[in-house]
Amino acid sequence: MISFGILLQAFQRSYNLSHVTVEISPEEVYKEIQLFNKFSSYVKDVLPSYEHHPLVIIILCMDSRISTEELLGDSRDFYYVIRTAGSVIREKEMEMIELALVEKSVKLVIFTEHSDCAARKVVNNAEKRNLYPSISRALADREREIVKFLERPVVFQKIKNGQLLVKHAMIDTKSVRMFFED
Numbered sequence: 001m002i003s004f005g006i007l008l009q010a011f012q013r014s015y016n017l018s019h020v021t022v023e024i025s026p027e028e029v030y031k032e033i034q035l036f037n038k039f040s041s042y043v044k045d046v047l048p049s050y051e052h053h054p055l056v057i058i059i060l061c062m063d064s065r066i067s068t069e070e071l072l073g074d075s076r077d078f079y080y081v082i083r084t085a086g087s088v089i090r091e092k093e094m095e096m097i098e099l100a101l102v103e104k105s106v107k108l109v110i111f112t113e114h115s116d117c118a119a120r121k122v123v124n125n126a127e128k129r130n131l132y133p134s135i136s137r138a139l140a141d142r143e144r145e146i147v148k149f150l151e152r153p154v155v156f157q158k159i160k161n162g163q164l165l166v167k168h169a170m171i172d173t174k175s176v177r178m179f180f181e182d
């Protein structure tokens with residue numbers, strides 16, 4: 001039902017920026033966002049949600065083509081979502097994940113990558129690598145940072161005790177289908 005609502009919303013030109021051309025000013029975009037929030041917060045007032053703590057953390061690229069509502073079929077905040085360029089985590093994200101593991105009883109962490117990733121294209125292009133060296137370094141360090149995360153004492157112990165599962169998934173950007181690696 002929620003997925004159907006999201007689908008319907010996508011076709012409401014007045015409730016998304018698809019009707020906007022490149023000629024729109026930053027101020028006009030800002031005003032549109034304020035209107036969207038006004039409507040969304042009204043809906044939240046009418047249909048309040050309950051407080052809960054998600055059991056899943058998913059690390060996603062910041063690419064807007066990957067909608068968590070479409071990817072997971074849910075918009076009720078059942079997931080902690082971390083979005084970074086190229087789905088790369090660093091020390092501060094590791095600490096936030098660990099905090100959620102300890103204080104919120106998260107049971108599953110999913111690291112993702114996706115097809116047609118702009119950050120990956122930077123790494124694969126020498127000219128772009130020079131223009132965006134931090135992105136290049138981050139993606140080069142991605143797997144090492146995940147290993148570093150898995151070696152954190154709290155994370156390691158929760159995995160060892162069967163209290164935590166960590167998975168990797170490749171997302172097809174067009175279909176938002178996740179392919180899990182074992």
